[in-house]
Amino acid sequence: MRYAAGLRSRLTLGIPAGLALLLLVVPLVALLTRADWARVPADLATPTVLPALRLSLLTTSTTAVLCLLLGTPLAWFLARSDHAATRWVRALLTVPLVLPPVVGGVALLMAWGRLGLIGQHLSPFGVQITFTTVAVVLAETFVAMPFYVLAVEGAMRGLDPRLESVARTLGASDLRYLRTVALPLVLPGVASGLALAWARALGEFGATLTFAGSYPGRTQTAPLAVYALLEQDPAVAISVSIVLLVVSVLVLALLRGRWLR
Amino acid sequence: MRRRGRGASSAAYGLVVLALAACGTTPAPAGDHVTVLAAASLTEAFEQLATDFEATHPGTSVEVSFGSSATLVQQVNQGAPAEVIALAGESAAKPLDRAAVKASTTFATNVLEIAVPPDNPAGVASIDDLDRPGLKVVLCAPSVPCGQAADATFASAGVSPSVVSREVDVKATLSKVRLGEADAAVVYHSDVVAAGDVVRGVAIPAAVNTTLRYPIITLSDDPTARSFVEFVVSDRGAATLRSLGFGTP
Amino acid sequence: MRGGLAAHVRLTRGSLDLDVELAAEPGEVVGVLGPNGGGKTTTVLALAGVVPNAAGRLRVGGESWDEPGTARPPEQRHVGLMLADPLLFPNLRALDNVAFGLRSRGVGRAAARERALAELARVGLGDQADARPRELSSGQAARVALARALAPDPALLLLDEPLSALDPDTRARTRSDLAHRLADYDGTTVLVTHDPLDALTLADRLVFIEAGRVTQAGTPGEVLREPRSPYAATVVGLNLYAAEGDTRGHATTDTGTVLVTTNPTAGPVWVAFSPSAVSLHRRPPEGSPRNSWELRITDITLHGQSARVGLAGPIRLTAEVTLESIAALGLRVGLPVWAAVKATEVRTYPR
Numbered sequence: 001m002r003y004a005a006g007l008r009s010r011l012t013l014g015i016p017a018g019l020a021l022l023l024l025v026v027p028l029v030a031l032l033t034r035a036d037w038a039r040v041p042a043d044l045a046t047p048t049v050l051p052a053l054r055l056s057l058l059t060t061s062t063t064a065v066l067c068l069l070l071g072t073p074l075a076w077f078l079a080r081s082d083h084a085a086t087r088w089v090r091a092l093l094t095v096p097l098v099l100p101p102v103v104g105g106v107a108l109l110m111a112w113g114r115l116g117l118i119g120q121h122l123s124p125f126g127v128q129i130t131f132t133t134v135a136v137v138l139a140e141t142f143v144a145m146p147f148y149v150l151a152v153e154g155a156m157r158g159l160d161p162r163l164e165s166v167a168r169t170l171g172a173s174d175l176r177y178l179r180t181v182a183l184p185l186v187l188p189g190v191a192s193g194l195a196l197a198w199a200r201a202l203g204e205f206g207a208t209l210t211f212a213g214s215y216p217g218r219t220q221t222a223p224l225a226v227y228a229l230l231e232q233d234p235a236v237a238i239s240v241s242i243v244l245l246v247v248s249v250l251v252l253a254l255l256r257g258r259w260l261r
Numbered sequence: 262m263r264r265r266g267r268g269a270s271s272a273a274y275g276l277v278v279l280a281l282a283a284c285g286t287t288p289a290p291a292g293d294h295v296t297v298l299a300a301a302s303l304t305e306a307f308e309q310l311a312t313d314f315e316a317t318h319p320g321t322s323v324e325v326s327f328g329s330s331a332t333l334v335q336q337v338n339q340g341a342p343a344e345v346i347a348l349a350g351e352s353a354a355k356p357l358d359r360a361a362v363k364a365s366t367t368f369a370t371n372v373l374e375i376a377v378p379p380d381n382p383a384g385v386a387s388i389d390d391l392d393r394p395g396l397k398v399v400l401c402a403p404s405v406p407c408g409q410a411a412d413a414t415f416a417s418a419g420v421s422p423s424v425v426s427r428e429v430d431v432k433a434t435l436s437k438v439r440l441g442e443a444d445a446a447v448v449y450h451s452d453v454v455a456a457g458d459v460v461r462g463v464a465i466p467a468a469v470n471t472t473l474r475y476p477i478i479t480l481s482d483d484p485t486a487r488s489f490v491e492f493v494v495s496d497r498g499a500a501t502l503r504s505l506g507f508g509t510p
Numbered sequence: 511m512r513g514g515l516a517a518h519v520r521l522t523r524g525s526l527d528l529d530v531e532l533a534a535e536p537g538e539v540v541g542v543l544g545p546n547g548g549g550k551t552t553t554v555l556a557l558a559g560v561v562p563n564a565a566g567r568l569r570v571g572g573e574s575w576d577e578p579g580t581a582r583p584p585e586q587r588h589v590g591l592m593l594a595d596p597l598l599f600p601n602l603r604a605l606d607n608v609a610f611g612l613r614s615r616g617v618g619r620a621a622a623r624e625r626a627l628a629e630l631a632r633v634g635l636g637d638q639a640d641a642r643p644r645e646l647s648s649g650q651a652a653r654v655a656l657a658r659a660l661a662p663d664p665a666l667l668l669l670d671e672p673l674s675a676l677d678p679d680t681r682a683r684t685r686s687d688l689a690h691r692l693a694d695y696d697g698t699t700v701l702v703t704h705d706p707l708d709a710l711t712l713a714d715r716l717v718f719i720e721a722g723r724v725t726q727a728g729t730p731g732e733v734l735r736e737p738r739s740p741y742a743a744t745v746v747g748l749n750l751y752a753a754e755g756d757t758r759g760h761a762t763t764d765t766g767t768v769l770v771t772t773n774p775t776a777g778p779v780w781v782a783f784s785p786s787a788v789s790l791h792r793r794p795p796e797g798s799p800r801n802s803w804e805l806r807i808t809d810i811t812l813h814g815q816s817a818r819v820g821l822a823g824p825i826r827l828t829a830e831v832t833l834e835s836i837a838a839l840g841l842r843v844g845l846p847v848w849a850a851v852k853a854t855e856v857r858t859y860p861r
Contacts, residue, residue, distance in 0.1 A: 113441070114441050219426065232403075
């Protein structure tokens with residue numbers, strides 16, 4: 001009796017679990033099996049794809065650097081503060097995580113567009129952000145930074161606050177403590193945060209398309225190229241998709257193997 | 262208690278399965294229902310035509326889905342359930358699976374026009390102005406008809422515009438001007454008409470302009486689908502199209 | 511050469527209302543004792559500047575570190591802080607941990623290295639300079655933490671239960687290392703501890719903090735002779751009662767027990783006698799003892815060759831007896847016994 005009941009409950013859980021797995025895995029397997037691996041290298045060298053990959057590499061790396069330079073101090077303040085406002089800031093930070101990317105793009109337009117909150121003050125100087133590579137970086141940073149900040153903040157909250165007290169009695173400024181003790185100790189968190197943010201930036205599509213437009217070599221990143229190619233030359237689109245998939249899996253493997261465990 | 266719990270969970274699975282099944286099934290091709298795919302540039306025209314058709318053919322319903330012609334053709338080739346497809350230009354129909362086509366006829370024509378913001382901050386007065394450096398010109402992607410037509414027009418005018426973006430379809434292209442981000446966009450005359458006051462049109466001379474001939478293609482033998490196509494090419498349909506900036510054959 | 515410590519710590523933190531004054535000469539070690547939650551650690555953290563000393567003052571070495579409204583942050587005080595947990599920076603080698611304070615204060619790399627190495631050698635760890643904190647034993651880590659706190663030569667050294675996390679063997683050795691090192695140190699040391707042995711062997715002066723107030727301050731000798739709170743009496747191992755004395759040799763405790771003494775003091779008094787002055791009997795004692803009560807044994811703990819017997823009844827007291835008498839009298843928890851103290855062993859002093 002007991003055994004039968006166990007089997008039934010195992011099935012009750014096992015069938016939906018298997019379905020969930022299928023839903024996630026089948027599209028990836030389909031993509032891999034549809035790919036013509038032999039033509040991938042040649043496809044990547046085509047005049048549409050190469051600039052897109054180069055642009056993606058450039059913008060995602062810039063985004064990662066921005067996360068590091070700007071996101072780390074933000075994570076630092078969030079991790080140290082117990083102020084009520086901190087909770088609101090953190091909640092605000094998670095908004096871009098769940099926002100539909102197109103909405104993010106519209107929001108970016110409202111801020112940085114020619115008539116936007118900030119953009120209107122830039123236009124008189126002949127500066128326009130939209131349709132530039134800068135816009136791509138802004139869009140990618142908008143969606144990727146929260147991943148980075150939350151990862152690093154989590155790591156920093158794991159630090160013993162007494163370490164900082166000791167460091168301060170030893171004459172260390174905030175900056176010195178951050179540089180010599182806190183950052184080295186949260187390096188795994190920084191690295192996984194960077195990898196997550198980078199991967200998210202690489203996949204950014206909706207906000208970029210809405211805010212930065214799509215022009216080869218300037219704002220057409222790899223995902224935008226995939227979308228454009230799907231109508232012109234689906235086989236090449238599949239090849240680029242394969243590359244993006246492999247890179248994402250590599251990042252994940254790196255995270256798993258090295259830092260997440 | 263346990264029995265009830267189990268009952269509830271299997272009911273939940275039942276619901277999920279039903280929902281999945283519903284997602285997968287298309288509404289049965291009832292004789293009085295037509296699914297139409299139409300190019301983005303036809304948005305206003307086909308919304309009007311569908312309403313008029315339903316009003317004059319009681320008991321019918323028309324469902325129109327809009328997108329770039331290239332995307333729509335892809336969807337039909339992938340098996341999208343549609344009885345009628347209307348495309349921006351004959352070249353857009355070329356990749357369409359021949360076997361699916363029951364009948365095809367030209368129902369409208371369209372020409373390109375330059376759309377600028379109402380205050381025209383860049384002072385665009387003709388197609389020749391579009392190669393000014395620093396100007397922000399937005400075109401449709403080269404994969405869609407309005408993009409190909411724009412490329413052809415610029416080639417015959419001998420102008421190399423300062424393009425900042427190539428958008429997925431004509432509506433996205435126009436929206437960049439409506440948002441004030443671009444100084445000019447090359448779209449269809451019908452789009453400028455449909456947009457009303459929010460943009461201004463700058464005509465492109467017929468000598469260099471590209472005229473697109475819009476085919477409407479029947480993909481089914483369904484009588485309601487046929488009668489919808491007949492309605493579109495009728496005098497009343499043609500009047501609606503002309504009022505929205507299209508030419509008629 | 512330096513000025514000493516003059517501190518008034520006044521703050522509230524949670525349910526703790528702290529109001530404590532501390533003073534010490536340069537080179538002195540102040541032992542701070544008291545029950546948990548009484549405010550010892552908070553006092554130390556306020557001296558370090560880590561916890562705001564809301565209404566207090568602090569002068570060290572002739573400089574004002576803290577006045578109401580103008581408090582120096584920890585990094586601008588010249589303190590060394592060492593806690594029970596050594597809290598070494600796990601990513602830095604022992605040498606870099608010790609050099610950390612010097613580098614923070616602008617000492618050059620080479621000079622800081624040299625000083626740190628010398629500091630490590632003084633705590634007997636010259637050969638562990640390149641060790642990572644996780645490679646050190648608990649005793650070694652504690653000594654590195656001490657070297658790190660002392661390397662920048664602070665004017666005030668704060669040690670919060672520095673030995674409490676160590677096992678007994680290591681603790682004994684580290685205590686003697688600490689004693690040696692403190693002997694060479696000319697700044698003021700505040701040593702928070704639970705351990706009477708730490709207090710009596712390391713401190714020049716003792717301060718008892720209970721429920722946010724100083725209950726007694728004095729030299730170890732004074733405290734040993736005349737503890738002034740039940741907690742202090744426990745630390746020095748005396749039986750102590752608050753009582754009202756008269757001139758004829760009687761002292762009546764708060765619970766109404768009358769003790770007879772040969773050195774009477776009139777008025778509010780502390781009454782003290784040593785556990786070793788208590789004798790235990792199975793029958794009512796005969797002869798001279800004037801103080802005798804029938805009590806019940808509540809607990810028995812062994813200390814080497816002697817045992818401490820906790821007793822309760824009309825009066826609570828601790829008796830110290832030999833292991834032989836435990837066996838001979840058949841003492842066990844719950845047994846009623848007679849306890850007797852000679853009047854000559856009972857001392858009284860004003861409260």
